[in-house]
Amino acid sequence: MSARPLSGRDLAAAIRTDAAERAAELAAAGRPAKLAVVTATADESSAWYVRSIVTAAGKAGIACEVVDLGPEAPVAEIRERLESLSADDQVSGIILQTPLPGGAKLEDLASAIVPAKDVDGANPLSLGRLAAGLPAFAPATAEAVVRILEHHGVELAGRHAVVVGRSTVVGKPAAHLLLDRHATVTVCHSRTADLPAVTSAGDILVAAVGRAGLITAEHVKPGAVVVDVGTNPTEDGGLVGDVAPAAAERAGALTPVPGGVGPVTTALLLQHTVRAARE
Numbered sequence: 001m002s003a004r005p006l007s008g009r010d011l012a013a014a015i016r017t018d019a020a021e022r023a024a025e026l027a028a029a030g031r032p033a034k035l036a037v038v039t040a041t042a043d044e045s046s047a048w049y050v051r052s053i054v055t056a057a058g059k060a061g062i063a064c065e066v067v068d069l070g071p072e073a074p075v076a077e078i079r080e081r082l083e084s085l086s087a088d089d090q091v092s093g094i095i096l097q098t099p100l101p102g103g104a105k106l107e108d109l110a111s112a113i114v115p116a117k118d119v120d121g122a123n124p125l126s127l128g129r130l131a132a133g134l135p136a137f138a139p140a141t142a143e144a145v146v147r148i149l150e151h152h153g154v155e156l157a158g159r160h161a162v163v164v165g166r167s168t169v170v171g172k173p174a175a176h177l178l179l180d181r182h183a184t185v186t187v188c189h190s191r192t193a194d195l196p197a198v199t200s201a202g203d204i205l206v207a208a209v210g211r212a213g214l215i216t217a218e219h220v221k222p223g224a225v226v227v228d229v230g231t232n233p234t235e236d237g238g239l240v241g242d243v244a245p246a247a248a249e250r251a252g253a254l255t256p257v258p259g260g261v262g263p264v265t266t267a268l269l270l271q272h273t274v275r276a277a278r279e
């Protein structure tokens, strides 16, 4: 038996349509939405994302400026750019791509993004508000995880969700969003002892590790709903998730890569941008 595919494409299209309508209203009111994408990396997964953002923003009628500082950019320069974009009245939303050069921490640099424009929820203030259950922009990828589950009618309340990965962009915020929806949440990571024993207890398994094929059959409870957040570039120019094909066989349902969490992430980032422009 092979897993039911939980596509993100229809949901992403619906979110993009909504964002495009709101963007048109804003433009008509003389307050066009604009997203600034700050990047300082040669990482291929990030390049995939930036291309998706530029294409989707163009189609939705949202201006998008890519500020590419290069993989050698000094941390001080990145911070200054974030500060000037934060102060720029023309800019509604700002996202800083990870990974960052020279061991810089997203949590640290993102404090230079004013929370009102923090459309990928990276400022520690946004993250703290999210954890406290206060209004804030959630990181788009983490929000995409719960939105895709809800879209496909997956019950979260009272169920055991296991998140693999504790990054600030995905694992931690996804755990908070799942908790808000009354799931019982376990977060595990590279130092977790006996990872398969922990992950195979999950009714819902969220794989956000960033390593192709790390999640194998032994990690998956038979029939579990698996959300594959991984976007790992392959040598032949494609994209694969964190979930190995054998694990997919065991799952009851699985988000595909590409066409799962990725398109929903991009669409949500645009929706956050028009929301930021309206407020």
Ligand SMILES: Nc1nc(=O)c2c([nH]1)NC[C@@H]1CN(c3ccc(C(=O)N[C@@H](CCC(=O)O)C(=O)O)cc3)C=[N+]21
Binding pocket: 045, 046, 047, 048, 049, 051, 052, 095, 096, 097, 098, 099, 120, 122, 140, 141, 169, 231, 239, 257, 258, 259, 260, 261, 262, 263, 265, 266
């Ligand atoms: N601050 C920050 N936030 C992020 O969310 C973030 C980041 N940095 N750095 C890089 C990774 C990677 N990432 C992707 C998101 C969507 C696709 C995506 O849309 N993929 C399409 C395929 C691409 C296409 O077909 O154009 C899909 O899965 O169907 C890919 C990769 C977000 N990331």
